[in-house]
């Protein structure tokens with residue numbers, strides 16, 4: 001096989017050079033374009049972070065105003081997309097709908113196929129970031145059998161999203177500022193995470209010069225899985241199943257006997273506490289001050305305490321990841337578990353687009369095409385049906 005290396009799941013293979021996100025897994029460090037995640041979560045906003053990830057630098061005042069204005073002006077989606085939505089059963093999983101509708105959007109924008117044109121790319125990057133909350137909110141309303149609420153372009157990115165989700169009959173609905181800020185911070189924390197499964201999917205599909213909508217549909221499909229972004233939903237289901245603190249020791253024994261995994265724990269790169277989980281844990285208390293404490297919090301805290309003191313988890317360097325505490329916040333805000341991965345996908349679209357754009361701008365990148373080590377049968381002759389046993 002010449003120089004070919006065997007590296008299942010690409011554990012030790014760098015597939016690209018990237019200047020977007022840095023993770024130091026041993027130290028538990030995460031930086032976007034050099035800026036520590038803690039500083040961005042504390043001082044920035046999601047749209048500013050989106051600009052930073054995509055264009056490399058923090059925007060100045062007028063750049064940010066123009067960027068926010070451009071996003072705000074593309075929040076509406078074509079009416080025909082609603083027909084696609086209506087084709088789903090009312091209880092269809094929200095993430096299944098997102099995957100399909102993102103792919104459907106590609107059919108509305110034939111020009112998005114000109115992926116080598118930077119100005120076309122920019123136009124569709126803006127459209128996607130702007131439309132993700134609208135499609136997501138409509139998936140939510142569809143699940144509930146409630147009428148769709150159209151975007152209100154007077155509101156900010158998260159305020160508009162909350163309005164489309166939660167406004168009922170009264171036109172005076174105002175998003176709670178603590179909840180709105182918490183969602184904005186969660187969006188910042190989820191915006192990018194270098195070459196994870198879904199970003200790699202976006203890059204791989206995009207490397208065939210597929211349009212960004214289909215590339216992101218592929219990325220969302222990857223994110224949907226319970227080992228990736230679907231873990232936030234799986235954590236909540238797990239906490240509910242455990243039910244009370246007294247059942248934790250038996251549950252942990254089951255994990256150690258490899259009957260199941262402790263969802264929201266472990267990471268391919270972090271061999272230390274995930275810095276995002278630390279911020280989210282603190283954020284949860286701010287949200288619970290408004291919504292009331294989530295009764296599942298005590299189970300999560302006790303699980304973490306036991307796991308961080310148990311040799312099975314310590315020796316394997318398994319720590320809480322971003323998905324361990326986020327679901328508790330989402331549930332307290334009023335989201336059903338089936339919607340949690342969508343809340344991950346909205347901000348991660350920015351990371352996927354940044355990775356996709358970087359890949360297309362990199363002269364060293366070609367169509368993604370891993371090799372294999374063939375272990376199948378040697379050459380043999382076709383056997384007619386009458387001679388088969």
Ligand code: CMC
Nearest residue numbers: 227228229231261262263264265266267268316321322323
């Ligand atoms: N519970 C119990 N054991 C675990 C867990 C867990 N959550 N995660 C890893 N292990 C064990 C695993 O059994 C293996 O043990 P051994 O070497 O004795 O066979 C060892 O730790 C290494 O695990 P691995 O599966 O080789 O590690 P990986 O890098 O391939 O997988 C992971 C990373 C995130 C898929 C895995 O830790 C996992 O399944 N975690 C639970 C799901 C989850 O929370 N996913 C969200 C990840 S972070 C956000 C995101 O990506 O979306």
